[in-house]
Amino acid sequence: MFELEGIFSAVGDFLASFLGAPLLQIVSIIAVAGVVIGFLMVLALFLVWWERKLSADFQVRIGPMRTGPHGVLQTIADALKLLQKEDIVPLTADKKVFFWAPVICFVTCFLAYICMPFGKGLIVRDLNIGILYIVAITTFTVISLLMAGWASNNKYSLLGGMRSAAQIISYEVPLSLSLLGAVMLAQSLSMVTIVQGQGGSFLHWYIWRQPLGFLLYVTAATAEVNRTPFDIPEAEQELVAGYNIEYSGMKFAMFFLAEFINMFTVCAIAATLFLGGWNPPFEFLSFIPSWVWFLGKSLFLVFILMWFRWTYPRLRVDQLMAFAWKFLLPLAFLNIIVTGFLIYLFE
Amino acid sequence: MPSDYAYVGLFLIFGVAFVLITFFFARLLRPSRPNPIKNRSYECGETAVGSAWVQYNVSYYIYALIFVIFDVELVFLFPWAAAYRSLGLFAFVEMFIFIMILVFGLAYAWRKGALKWV
Numbered sequence: 077m078f079e080l081e082g083i084f085s086a087v088g089d090f091l092a093s094f095l096g097a098p099l100l101q102i103v104s105i106i107a108v109a110g111v112v113i114g115f116l117m118v119l120a121l122f123l124v125w126w127e128r129k130l131s132a133d134f135q136v137r138i139g140p141m142r143t144g145p146h147g148v149l150q151t152i153a154d155a156l157k158l159l160q161k162e163d164i165v166p167l168t169a170d171k172k173v174f175f176w177a178p179v180i181c182f183v184t185c186f187l188a189y190i191c192m193p194f195g196k197g198l199i200v201r202d203l204n205i206g207i208l209y210i211v212a213i214t215t216f217t218v219i220s221l222l223m224a225g226w227a228s229n230n231k232y233s234l235l236g237g238m239r240s241a242a243q244i245i246s247y248e249v250p251l252s253l254s255l256l257g258a259v260m261l262a263q264s265l266s267m268v269t270i271v272q273g274q275g276g277s278f279l280h281w282y283i284w285r286q287p288l289g290f291l292l293y294v295t296a297a298t299a300e301v302n303r304t305p306f307d308i309p310e311a312e313q314e315l316v317a318g319y320n321i322e323y324s325g326m327k328f329a330m331f332f333l334a335e336f337i338n339m340f341t342v343c344a345i346a347a348t349l350f351l352g353g354w355n356p357p358f359e360f361l362s363f364i365p366s367w368v369w370f371l372g373k374s375l376f377l378v379f380i381l382m383w384f385r386w387t388y389p390r391l392r393v394d395q396l397m398a399f400a401w402k403f404l405l406p407l408a409f410l411n412i413i414v415t416g417f418l419i420y421l422f423e
Numbered sequence: 424m425p426s427d428y429a430y431v432g433l434f435l436i437f438g439v440a441f442v443l444i445t446f447f448f449a450r451l452l453r454p455s456r457p458n459p460i461k462n463r464s465y466e467c468g469e470t471a472v473g474s475a476w477v478q479y480n481v482s483y484y485i486y487a488l489i490f491v492i493f494d495v496e497l498v499f500l501f502p503w504a505a506a507y508r509s510l511g512l513f514a515f516v517e518m519f520i521f522i523m524i525l526v527f528g529l530a531y532a533w534r535k536g537a538l539k540w541v
Binding site for chain 2: 167201
């Protein structure tokens with residue numbers, strides 16, 4: 077009853093009643109893109125508020141309270157404020173690169189949602205290379221961060237941009253390797269097939285057969301989205317703000333939104349590959365709509381990332397790189413070999 | 424039906440258009456009063472010394488080179504993983520050798536000090 081699939085097909089039929097076939101397809105894809113971007117906006121506003129509330133709770137403060145009940149409208153007020161802020165471009169900056177960096181940053185994290193399985197039948201398009209596509213497209217962020225860091229012609233932003241490039245490409249390798257275990261179990265790169273392979277009870281979730289893969293993924297993903305303890309690209313005490321230091325107004329807002337959307341993306345991938353995606357933990361709970369399970373699991377992982385942020389201190393840059401190459405990478409290789417061996421042994 | 428990548432293309436166009444339209448609306452709303460002091464690049468309130476476009480720490484490039492090697496390897500591993508069960512023992516042994524060569528490469532880079540931050 078509460079499955080959203082029915083609503084979407086009803087809207088599709090309604091549009092089909094007065095549009096021709098080729099036009100209908102284009103209109104429906106654009107409508108779906110609009111729905112996805114609307115969802116992401118609401119989600120990002122919610123996550124920013126949630127992070128502020130959680131950080132307040134962890135530090136025994138109360139956080140934003142004045143705008144709306146418990147400050148829920150705080151981020152909307154912030155967004156309206158940013159919309160009215162003057163757009164300051166440094167005189168010495170490379171104007172074109174400076175302009176396009178936030179656009180690329182936002183668009184790449186939006187594109188990842190084409191094959192995100194929000195629920196049963198609730199996916200924009202089930203690409204057959206699903207997970208590889210998502211990993212590839214989210215890594216594009218690094219180009220925009222480098223562009224922003226370099227184009228600002230500011231020493232702090234250059235340092236921040238270079239650091240985030242080094243960090244993202246270093247953690248990219250163990251991140252992708254840790255996903256391979258789940259791909260080997262599902263025998264497919266398609267997100268929908270991976271979720272369907274974990275149906276039944278929670279015992280079929282890949283986290284039980286890929287515990288090391290899951291831990292490696294969560295660690296690498298935390299670094300991938302530049303969050304504490306791996307947040308040296310934005311280390312406030314040394315770099316002021318990192319790559320986005322010269323940005324103001326809506327351009328800054330795009331980086332900010334992209335950061336929070338990316339955080340949800342990596343958590344949604346973890347929920348899909350290791351925690352059964354939109355499958356309920358028990359069969360008898362399947363009366364609850366599938367998208368509720370997907371959102372619940374993803375937001376739980378987001379909560380864990382936020383918990384990390386307000387609990388751990390930051391690593392040093394050399395420790396950070398050593399951790400990726402000397403610890404995570406050998407473990408990720410080991411995980412693949414052991415997984416391959418066990419699959420061969422038991423099947 | 425449109426192909427899978429028609430979706431990617433249309434989403435790309437939609438996303439870029441969304442950001443540009445947002446920027447356009449912000450432009451209508453916001454003030455614009457540039458002045459030479461406000462538009463200087465930020466350096467903790469001091470006048471910036473020189474340009475930021477200078478020669479940079481070489482460590483980053485070494486990591487970038489190692490990354491290219493391992494990332495290309497990942498591209499080989501993805502199709503192997505997706506077809507693993509239908510390939511049998513041969514695939515396991517082949518990929519074991521392949522991964523071992525790479526692990527050996529990593530150990531070599533490690534030993535040579537390429538993974539040391541300078």
